[in-house]
Amino acid sequence: MIPLARPSIGPREEQLLLETLRSGRLALGPRLPEFETALSRRLRDLPVSAVSSGTAGLHLAIRAAGVRRGDEVVTTPFSFVASANCLLYEGAKPVFCDIDPRTLNVDPAAAEAAVGGSTVGLLPVHVFGYPADMAALERLAAKRGLWVVEDACEALGAEHADGAPVGARGNLSVFGFYPNKQLTTGEGGAVVCPDAATKEGIDSERNQGRAPDMGWLDHDRLGFNYRLDDLSCALGVAQLERLDELLTGRARVAARYSEALAGADGVDLPCPDEGGDRRGWFVYVVQLPPGVDRDAAVLALRERGVDSKPYLPAIHLLSFYRRRFGHREGEFPVCEEVARRSLALPFYPDLTEGEIERVVEALRQVLASTLSRSA
Numbered sequence: 001m002i003p004l005a006r007p008s009i010g011p012r013e014e015q016l017l018l019e020t021l022r023s024g025r026l027a028l029g030p031r032l033p034e035f036e037t038a039l040s041r042r043l044r045d046l047p048v049s050a051v052s053s054g055t056a057g058l059h060l061a062i063r064a065a066g067v068r069r070g071d072e073v074v075t076t077p078f079s080f081v082a083s084a085n086c087l088l089y090e091g092a093k094p095v096f097c098d099i100d101p102r103t104l105n106v107d108p109a110a111a112e113a114a115v116g117g118s119t120v121g122l123l124p125v126h127v128f129g130y131p132a133d134m135a136a137l138e139r140l141a142a143k144r145g146l147w148v149v150e151d152a153c154e155a156l157g158a159e160h161a162d163g164a165p166v167g168a169r170g171n172l173s174v175f176g177f178y179p180n181k182q183l184t185t186g187e188g189g190a191v192v193c194p195d196a197a198t199k200e201g202i203d204s205e206r207n208q209g210r211a212p213d214m215g216w217l218d219h220d221r222l223g224f225n226y227r228l229d230d231l232s233c234a235l236g237v238a239q240l241e242r243l244d245e246l247l248t249g250r251a252r253v254a255a256r257y258s259e260a261l262a263g264a265d266g267v268d269l270p271c272p273d274e275g276g277d278r279r280g281w282f283v284y285v286v287q288l289p290p291g292v293d294r295d296a297a298v299l300a301l302r303e304r305g306v307d308s309k310p311y312l313p314a315i316h317l318l319s320f321y322r323r324r325f326g327h328r329e330g331e332f333p334v335c336e337e338v339a340r341r342s343l344a345l346p347f348y349p350d351l352t353e354g355e356i357e358r359v360v361e362a363l364r365q366v367l368a369s370t371l372s373r374s375a
């Protein structure tokens with residue numbers, strides 16, 4: 001079976017993991033600042049706080065932004081559920097708006113229309129590694145006095161048209177390092193901070209609210225255990241050394257897929273880079289032709305040895321969100337149509353030419369048989 005995702009782990013990762021294991025410093029050791037400094041170097045030297053997951057990072061980022069119970073935050077329904085859930089942790093409410101059909105990111109005009117009297121912030125997501133239109137969203141934030149937290153969990157290596165790396169515009173921004181991501185630490189994440197004082201607050205909150213000087217047993221604020229351990233950081237350091245190679249590998253696989261699927265009838269491919277924005281490839285998600293039975297396609301692909309997954313479901317239509325907020329079909333038609341048709345194909349930097357051909361051939365066969373059955 002060709003899996004959906006597989007992290008690329010080389011000898012350097014093994015070496016640093018072993019060295020760290022043997023050092024006896026498994027948490028709050030030297031690998032943590034080493035990883036943070038190395039990551040910061042890729043993000044215009046902004047201060048970085050490494051945390052135990054992207055979700056933990058989002059939680060700490062919105063707290064640092066100043067979210068309060070009852071606040072509303074405008075965000076996208078086309079994302080992994082954590083970008084909305086983090087607001088609920090603090091008693092705030094995600095207010096969804098529809099997405100741009102090309103980039104699949106939040107549509108700035110729809111975001112503006114969703115801003116109301118209780119709105120305090122914007123939480124855009126750079127979905128599938130494609131940069132959201134931050135220039136427009138930052139203008140909206142400035143006009144309406146809103147804070148911005150960027151969910152860049154899927155977008156390490158992406159770049160805005162103005163040359164800023166995604167996550168390095170000076171807004172609180174969050175990366176995720178789960179094993180399907182561009183860089184993995186196993187579980188893990190990071191918050192990019194606008195300044196050193198914000199990092200100090202987040203460093204404390206991730207570590208049970210301990211005073212920044214680590215004064216033993218002095219906890220001067222509410223905190224959590226959102227620490228990233230040193231083994232994870234060692235993995236991160238090794239992956240960062242290879243990040244350009246890993247990103248190039250992903251871009252190569254994406255280009256091969258796009259070439260091979262260019263003529264596939266009714267299949268919409270991920271949008272190519274436009275206007276100077278550059279995607280940091282995270283997943284390869286196609287839109288199946290309208291009307292194709294996607295669940296049947298997933299099963300038929302599996303029978304041919306190819307793993308695939310509907311990706312992503314619309315957050316507002318998840319059963320928890322329907323129950324909690326009364327959301328219904330039809331609220332965000334662009335997002336819902338994309339969520340109905342989208343299918344993630346196997347995607348990782350070491351995917352071979354032969355495997356790519358097998359995936360493409362299997363998809364062509366499956367589409368030909370489902371389309372001829374529905375004709």
Ligand SMILES: Cc1ncc(COP(=O)(O)O)c(C=O)c1O
Pocket residue numbers: 053054055056079080082083125151153154176177178187188189
């Ligand atoms: C857009 C987005 N936000 C948040 C997260 C949460 O990250 P994690 O799984 O590391 O908690 C993910 C990761 O899957 C994601 O894709």
